[in-house]
Amino acid sequence: xxRGRRVVITGIGVVAPGDxxxxxxxxLLVAGRTATRPISSFDAxxxxxxxxxxxxxxxxQEGLSPQEIRRMDRATQFAxxxxxxxxxxxxxxxxxxxxxRVGVTIGxxxxxxxxxxxxxxxxxxxxxxxxxxxSYGVPQLxxxxxxxxxxxxxxxxxxxxGPVTTVSTGCTSGLDAIGYAADLIxxxxxDVMVAxxxxxxxSPISAASFDAIKATSTNNDDPEHASRPxxxxxxxxxxxxGAAVFVLEEHEHARARNANRYxxxxxxxxxxxxxxMTGLRPDGREMAEAITRCLDQAEINxxxxxxxxxxxxxxxxxxxxxxxxxxxxxxxxxxxxxVSSIKSMVGHSLGAIGAIELAACALALTHQVVPPTANxxxxxxxxxxxxxxxxxxxxxLDTVLSVGSGFGGFQSAVLLASPERAA
Amino acid sequence: MTAVITGIGVVAPNGxxxxDYWAATLAGMSGxxxxxxxxxxGYPTKVVGEVPGFTATDHLTSRMAIQTDRWxxxxxxxxxxxxxxxxxxxxxxxxxxxxxxxxxxxSSSAGNEFGQRExxxxxxxxxxxxxxYQSIAWFYAATTGQISIRxxxxxxxxxxxxxxxxxxxxxxxxxxxxxxxxxxxxxGGTEAPLSPYAVVCLQSTGALSPSADPAAAYLPxxxxxxxxxxxxxxxxxxxxDDASAKARGVRGYGIVAGCASTFDPRPGSGKPPNxxxxxxxxxxxxxxxxxxxxxxxADATGIPALDERxxxxxxxxxxxxxxxxxxPKTMTGRLIAGGAALDVVTAxxxxxxxxxxxxxxxxPAERYGLxxxxxxxxxxxxxxxLVLARGEGGFNSAAxxxxxxx
Numbered sequence: 001x002x003r004g005r006r007v008v009i010t011g012i013g014v015v016a017p018g019d020x021x022x023x024x025x026x027x028l029l030v031a032g033r034t035a036t037r038p039i040s041s042f043d044a045x046x047x048x049x050x051x052x053x054x055x056x057x058x059x060x061q062e063g064l065s066p067q068e069i070r071r072m073d074r075a076t077q078f079a080x081x082x083x084x085x086x087x088x089x090x091x092x093x094x095x096x097x098x099x100x101r102v103g104v105t106i107g108x109x110x111x112x113x114x115x116x117x118x119x120x121x122x123x124x125x126x127x128x129x130x131x132x133x134x135s136y137g138v139p140q141l142x143x144x145x146x147x148x149x150x151x152x153x154x155x156x157x158x159x160x161x162g163p164v165t166t167v168s169t170g171c172t173s174g175l176d177a178i179g180y181a182a183d184l185i186x187x188x189x190x191d192v193m194v195a196x197x198x199x200x201x202x203s204p205i206s207a208a209s210f211d212a213i214k215a216t217s218t219n220n221d222d223p224e225h226a227s228r229p230x231x232x233x234x235x236x237x238x239x240x241x242g243a244a245v246f247v248l249e250e251h252e253h254a255r256a257r258n259a260n261r262y263x264x265x266x267x268x269x270x271x272x273x274x275x276x277m278t279g280l281r282p283d284g285r286e287m288a289e290a291i292t293r294c295l296d297q298a299e300i301n302x303x304x305x306x307x308x309x310x311x312x313x314x315x316x317x318x319x320x321x322x323x324x325x326x327x328x329x330x331x332x333x334x335x336x337x338x339v340s341s342i343k344s345m346v347g348h349s350l351g352a353i354g355a356i357e358l359a360a361c362a363l364a365l366t367h368q369v370v371p372p373t374a375n376x377x378x379x380x381x382x383x384x385x386x387x388x389x390x391x392x393x394x395x396x397l398d399t400v401l402s403v404g405s406g407f408g409g410f411q412s413a414v415l416l417a418s419p420e421r422a423a
Numbered sequence: 424m425t426a427v428i429t430g431i432g433v434v435a436p437n438g439x440x441x442x443d444y445w446a447a448t449l450a451g452m453s454g455x456x457x458x459x460x461x462x463x464x465g466y467p468t469k470v471v472g473e474v475p476g477f478t479a480t481d482h483l484t485s486r487m488a489i490q491t492d493r494w495x496x497x498x499x500x501x502x503x504x505x506x507x508x509x510x511x512x513x514x515x516x517x518x519x520x521x522x523x524x525x526x527x528x529x530s531s532s533a534g535n536e537f538g539q540r541e542x543x544x545x546x547x548x549x550x551x552x553x554x555x556y557q558s559i560a561w562f563y564a565a566t567t568g569q570i571s572i573r574x575x576x577x578x579x580x581x582x583x584x585x586x587x588x589x590x591x592x593x594x595x596x597x598x599x600x601x602x603x604x605x606x607x608x609x610x611g612g613t614e615a616p617l618s619p620y621a622v623v624c625l626q627s628t629g630a631l632s633p634s635a636d637p638a639a640a641y642l643p644x645x646x647x648x649x650x651x652x653x654x655x656x657x658x659x660x661x662x663x664d665d666a667s668a669k670a671r672g673v674r675g676y677g678i679v680a681g682c683a684s685t686f687d688p689r690p691g692s693g694k695p696p697n698x699x700x701x702x703x704x705x706x707x708x709x710x711x712x713x714x715x716x717x718x719x720x721a722d723a724t725g726i727p728a729l730d731e732r733x734x735x736x737x738x739x740x741x742x743x744x745x746x747x748x749x750x751p752k753t754m755t756g757r758l759i760a761g762g763a764a765l766d767v768v769t770a771x772x773x774x775x776x777x778x779x780x781x782x783x784x785x786x787p788a789e790r791y792g793l794x795x796x797x798x799x800x801x802x803x804x805x806x807x808x809l810v811l812a813r814g815e816g817g818f819n820s821a822a823x824x825x826x827x828x829x
Contacts (some may be wrong), residue, residue, distance in 0.1 A: 017661075029642065045739070046551070048550075069428050078824070100685065100700065103686075104686070110562055110563075111563065116538075117542060120620055121546055123623055124542075126546055126547070127542060127544075127545065127547040128546075128547045129543075130539075130543060131463070132620050134465075134467065134623045134626055137623045138625045139627055140627065141624045141627035142815070143816075144627060145532050145535065146531045146532060146584065146586050146759075146815070147530075147563055147584045148584045148585045148586045148814055148815070148818065151584075151816075152686075152815075154819060159689055161686050161688060161697055162684055162686065163683075163684045163685070163686070164684070164686035165583050165584065165585045165684070166584040166585065166588075168562075168563035168564055168583075169564045169567070169581060169582050170562055170563075170564040170581045179647075183599070190558045204545055204546075204550060205542055205545055205557070207550065207633040208545050208550035208551075208553040208557070209541070209557040209558040210558060211553070215558070266568060269521060269579070271577055271578065271579065272525075272571045272578070272580045273577065274521065274572050274574070274575045274576055274577045277559040277565075277568055278573065335814055407558065407564070407569025408567060408580075409572060
């Protein structure tokens with residue numbers, strides 16, 4: 001990230017598993033409740049993993065118009081509802097903004113996969129035909145194919161005429177989209193960015209592709225306790241869905257309009273492991289490098305970090321990889337700092353989760369509370385840090401770190417600092 | 424920091440490899456033809472830009488070919504070519520720190536052909552028939568990930584999607600990555616959107632030409648224009664910090680001197696479009712004036728209303744028939760994430776050889792007021808080229824490429 005102008009978060013919108021909205025999301029986290037359950041959105045009886053963290057999302061109740069509901073895939077609907085909440089929360093008045101100084105960056109790992117799969121089933125008449133029937137294609141089909149649709153829809157919503165794009169780096173898309181947007185503000189290319197990420201991957205094709213590599217949990221008989229990051233008895237991640245969107249502003253711009261500031265985005269760095277599309281080396285080297293670069297950018301020491309929001313997907317490979325990465329980058333402080341994974345409660349929503357986790361980090365700073373790692377009863381002996389098991393914890397927080405790791409080998413890290421530091 | 428393009432690789436319908444593509448493009452040889460990748464009888468789309476003779480296993484191990492979609496295979500071939508061209512194959516990169524090398528690509532339809540096959544298996548035979556590679560072959564980041572792994576590039580990688588504007592957004596981001604400390608970024612984009620399902624998706628835009636005549640299907644800035652032709656392929660480049668390239672004794676093809684992107688006002692707002700502003704911002708970023716620009720590579724959709732907007736923007740910036748304008752993509756079709764990357768490569772080749780490649784088959788409509796280079800290539804000293812690109816939905820991007828000073 002460019003260390004130019006300072007960037008603050010002034011609005012947050014969340015649609016996470018359970019009830020939509022930022023308030024419901026935070027209540028779920030601090031209560032340590034889980035939103036994982038048997039898949040209800042399709043018949044999963046033939047699948048290896050039959051559980052997911054689903055959003056109780058009724059688009060009409062969330063204020064989407066009939067035309068928006070028809071036009072938008074579920075992931076786009078999430079993004080729009082989040083963007084509206086974040087914009088309202090920020091108090092920003094678009095009429096007072098120069099639209100060419102406003103941009104949008106939306107992250108997504110798998111795009112409009114539900115729309116694409118549903119429509120494929122129609123045009124191929126149940127999947128049986130290779131040459132599909134073009135006459136059954138819906139008008140918005142191309143908008144489902146290309147993930148740039150997310151950014152375009154959000155840009156139309158806020159009238160942005162500055163830099164607008166979708167970032168799609170798999171499971172680090174959320175952190176990368178926010179880092180990208182913060183960088184544009186820091187460099188002076190925009191004053192306000194509406195940035196976040198969305199994914200709605202709970203569909204047969206996503207479930208089947210994770211079944212095929214045995215990445216998802218088979219705790220089908222106990223869905224509420226299925227997602228168990230850092231626990232000895234974990235057996236894979238639980239698929240989730242949702243979105244989070246932020247209003248990011250240049251610091252002086254936010255101060256001039258007396259906006260509430262949740263946090264400063266004080267650093268962003270990302271690295272790749274160049275090792276394997278799904279595999280991680282146990283030493284956590286590249287994630288550690290991203291974290292170290294963040295500390296350098298923010299000009300802080302490891303000891304200044306008050307909370308680490310882990311990727312914590314609940315695969316054995318991941319949990320050991322990032323535990324090693326924290327030790328490598330934070331040294332002895334890795335054993336002192338609270339580390340937790342909210343994927344234990346809201347599952348793994350692929351590209352969206354980085355943004356959802358960053359929302360949790362901003363709220364942790366606001367409330368001075370660290371959300372727990374639910375379902376962590378018997379720690380993996382190789383995961384020997386303080387993972388804040390079961391119960392949320394009051395902690396004095398000034399700076400928090402969020403990390404992400406994903407297919408393709410991507411490793412990302414973002415630092416948020418309390419707004420007082422940005423005063 | 425100055426970002427210089429030191430290596431290029433091309434996969435295009437009218438040429439596999441840089442020199443074949445460039446020779447065909449200068450000669451006005453089109454790669455457009457009938458859709459043959461599947462039996463498209465009954466599809467309204469008749470003409471596309473297919474890359475003939477691209478066989479993944481000619482360039483990749485069969486193991487890699489099985490794990491990847493055609494779009495990634497094309498990008499692996501093109502990035503291998505670009506790195507070799509830059510003198511940066513594995514041996515040439517020995518003194519590069521692994522964190523100083525990154526990959527940034529544009530992505531749009533991703534691994535659609537791979538995905539369609541797996542959707543077919545899932546829905547016709549059941550979830551247990553979906554291959555283990557679906558999760559790594561289909562998603563939009565697969566190409567960046569594979570290039571990074573293949574070449575041991577552990578720096579800050581990225582994937583951007585802004586439809587046809589994506590290639591320029593990736594280039595701009597690659598330049599920023601260089602500016603924040605990387606020495607080398609592999610950037611560009613490819614696209615392979617000619618699977619049956621992706622073609623149906625493309626048709627839903629209503630923007631594809633229904634013509635069955637390859638010479639009449641894609642005619643931007645022509646009164647006969649009636650849509651565009653989709654194509655497959657694209658280009659990959661090696662972008663390097665100029666000081667680092669010079670230290671290796673490499674001059675490079677051209678400098679990425681300026682980049683910018685804007686978004687159009689929401690439909691129905693009555694406000695003017697923003698392509699011209701993207702061009703102005705890119706020129707300001709490059710520190711060049713309108714009079715410095717020797718050629719414009721147009722977005723050239725072939726959709727009359729959009730051609731008109733683009734022509735208005737060009738005339739407003741440069742004046743009536745005041746700058747040569749070309750659209751070599753009339754020979755390849757529109758390559759979505761690959762298109763703007765190929766235009767950038769074509770622009771630096773024009774700079775290298777002092778010749779502007781033509782747009783083919785077009786009879787320029789007078790009303791647009793453009794000096795279109797049509798029919799045959801036009802010799803001209805090209806020191807500064809402007810590349811324009813627009814993506815479905817309102818994305819506008821522009822890049823300024825300049826000659827490397829002696």
